[in-house]
Amino acid sequence: MPKPVLYHVPPSFYSQVVRLALAEKGIDYESRYVIPGPASFESYAPWYMRLNPGGTVPTLIHNGRVIPDSRDILHYLDTRFPMTTLRGNCSTHIEVDRFVGRLYAVSFRELSYGSPRLRKLGAFLNKKRVQNLQKRRAASPDLSETYSAKISDIEAFSRKAQDHRHVEQVRLAVERQLDQLNTGLACSTHLVGEDYTMADLVWTVGIARLIMLGSKPLDNRTALKDWYERMRLRPSFTQAGIMERFRPSAILRVLWSKLTSRNSAPTQPCTSTNTRNDNSPAL
Ligand SMILES: N[C@@H](CCC(=O)N[C@@H](CS)C(=O)NCC(=O)O)C(=O)O
16 A cells, blocks of 8 residues: 655644554654745645645645545544554444544634734734735635635634633633543543543643643643553654644754755645545545
């Protein structure tokens, strides 16, 4: 089987989710960096928007199929590389998906850009994002609708991140989720039953991000703290580059790779895929 190609960057939250799945499943992949922010806003380049109309990382390409969403990628990897399962047995699938859904219901971008530390910078960056998208829309009329949709997405997100009351509600909802995780872990070694699943995987990245944002998700939550310590000790945590604090070296690595390579664009045409609703035959 050919190696999957992953477009990502080290600090990106959803890229970390996918890298952790790749590491847990022992899947070898080709790594390509695409910068989703200043100064290049490379993920808004037309070639990339054709792969991933949301202009976001990560995107996975495998056997000519394009999967432009981390949750779809998780399911794709678990189905197409079944050597170790990340959803347990069929009796746990629904429960695992429920925990994964709870993580994906949290808007980490609103929490990040709405945090007191980042609010001003976030608003500035989003302004730059919209300007960049407008320029690109003017230069690529065939992608006009795709760029317009992305502009609306960024404008709506930016408004929410500037709304203190909204961000506080998101934060409180996360606190409630953490309390529930802590309660469940008091009588179980993993979030769903006694085996490691996708639920543990996505929430590991979630907790790491909350730590990075300066909140204290593990304080007064003993069971959650013990569980997280165990997750951190798994080799995949380091292999996948899960970050609990911002690491300038990770950015330098990306910039260096950009300076020393010419292009990240794929060399073959691909078709877009939504694997969660995809009943097409195996690759
Ligand atoms: N639903 C997408 C969200 C991906 C996402 O928001 N990625 C961020 C980085 S963690 C990004 O690329 N943001 C740039 C932008 O939205 O312009 C997924 O799960 O893959």
